Amino acid sequence: xxxxxxxxxxxxxxxxxxxxxxxxxxxxxxxxxxxxxxxxxxxxxxxxxxxxxxxxxxxxxxxxxxxxxxxxxxxxxxxxxxxxxxxxxxxxxxxxxxxxxxxxxxxxxxxxxxxxxxxxxxxxxxxxxxxxxxxxxxxxxxxxxxxxxxxxxxxxxxxxxxxxxxxxxxxxxxxxxxxxxxxxxxxxxxxxxxxxxxxxxxxxxxxxxxxxxxxxxxxxxxxxxxxxxxxxxxxxxxxxxxxxxxxxxxxxxxxxxxxxxx
Amino acid sequence: xxxxxxxxxxxxxxxxxxxxxxxxxxxxxxxxxxxxxxxxxxxxxxxxxxxxxxxxxxxxxxxxxxxxxxxxxxxxxxxxxxxxxxxxxx
Numbered sequence: 001x002x003x004x005x006x007x008x009x010x011x012x013x014x015x016x017x018x019x020x021x022x023x024x025x026x027x028x029x030x031x032x033x034x035x036x037x038x039x040x041x042x043x044x045x046x047x048x049x050x051x052x053x054x055x056x057x058x059x060x061x062x063x064x065x066x067x068x069x070x071x072x073x074x075x076x077x078x079x080x081x082x083x084x085x086x087x088x089x090x091x092x093x094x095x096x097x098x099x100x101x102x103x104x105x106x107x108x109x110x111x112x113x114x115x116x117x118x119x120x121x122x123x124x125x126x127x128x129x130x131x132x133x134x135x136x137x138x139x140x141x142x143x144x145x146x147x148x149x150x151x152x153x154x155x156x157x158x159x160x161x162x163x164x165x166x167x168x169x170x171x172x173x174x175x176x177x178x179x180x181x182x183x184x185x186x187x188x189x190x191x192x193x194x195x196x197x198x199x200x201x202x203x204x205x206x207x208x209x210x211x212x213x214x215x216x217x218x219x220x221x222x223x224x225x226x227x228x229x230x231x232x233x234x235x236x237x238x239x240x241x242x243x244x245x246x247x248x249x250x251x252x253x254x255x256x257x258x259x260x261x262x
Numbered sequence: 263x264x265x266x267x268x269x270x271x272x273x274x275x276x277x278x279x280x281x282x283x284x285x286x287x288x289x290x291x292x293x294x295x296x297x298x299x300x301x302x303x304x305x306x307x308x309x310x311x312x313x314x315x316x317x318x319x320x321x322x323x324x325x326x327x328x329x330x331x332x333x334x335x336x337x338x339x340x341x342x343x344x345x346x347x348x349x350x351x352x
Binding site: 150151154155179182183184186187190194195 | 275276277278280281283284285287288291292
């Protein structure tokens with residue numbers, strides 16, 4: 001059975017696409033699925049540093065497509081999980097050095113070998129975006145509770161629908177529960193009502209994210225991090241497991257419930 | 263402190279301000295209709311109205327207008343004559 005091809009996108013830059021890719025991928029690999037992550041942000045690659053694999057890069061995505069290497073040569077295996085690997089983007093090339101058809105063909109090929117192909121999409125809605133979504137059957141749209149990110153997410157959702165991507169899910173990143181309570185941040189409900197896309201999960205704003213990217217170790221390895229827990233439940237939901245959304249809640253009750261269930 | 267004062271003056275919490283602004287902005291972004299679609303809307307309006315009245319086809323105008331916190335579709339149609347019996351019976 002062919003694996004799923006998931007693109008993580010947002011429109012706006014800096015909302016946490018790469019962090020999301022690293023954490024969803026790592027969680028699914030920990031669940032024993034074979035996972036490959038593809039960084040399609042040609043010229044501005046970052047997934048390698050977030051995953052802590054920057055020192056091992058020899059070949060990249062453009063090398064595979066141009067036939068300079070076999071695709072196995074460009075795949076970098078994770079340091080901890082042998083069933084997780086990553087294809088880095090080219091750093092010194094341009095976004096239009098690959099086409100939508102080439103990308104689609106690669107995704108289909110990889111989906112016959114892997115359970116999950118997760119694509120890190122560049123910011124923007126130009127060629128790089130079109131390449132990234134070309135082969136995807138599922139899209140995960142990442143936004144933060146800010147007006148600029150939400151507006152761009154809405155635009156991207158429109159483009160994904162026009163490109164006939166079947167499943168579109170939303171992740172709200174960096175939600176500050178204290179500010180929502182004060183009324184100074186749009187709530188999860190507000191954002192869902194605006195974008196009308198099914199919610200995959202909410203990631204609380206957390207310093208842990210910076211620490212984990214500093215170290216190059218995805219956050220989901222850290223059992224004590226709330227943001228890490230949020231990413232773990234989102235990966236499980238993406239995998240079709242039914243985990244109630246309020247399980248991520250900040251309250252004492254939510255935490256107790258999580259403590260009991262885990 | 264500034265926030266408290268603002269709330270007393272009825273400015274509302276900024277989260278709700280953002281929500282209302284986004285409702286409007288997204289509606290505006292989404293309705294960014296191409297001239298082709300606008301033409302199709304116009305033709306459909308003419309077709310429906312023609313069942314009930316004779317209209318001056320060339321005079322029909324359809325525009326989207328932006329109010330302070332709403333958006334309206336405004337159409338001006340010149341009516342020549344209204345039919346006594348609606349042609350809609352078929």
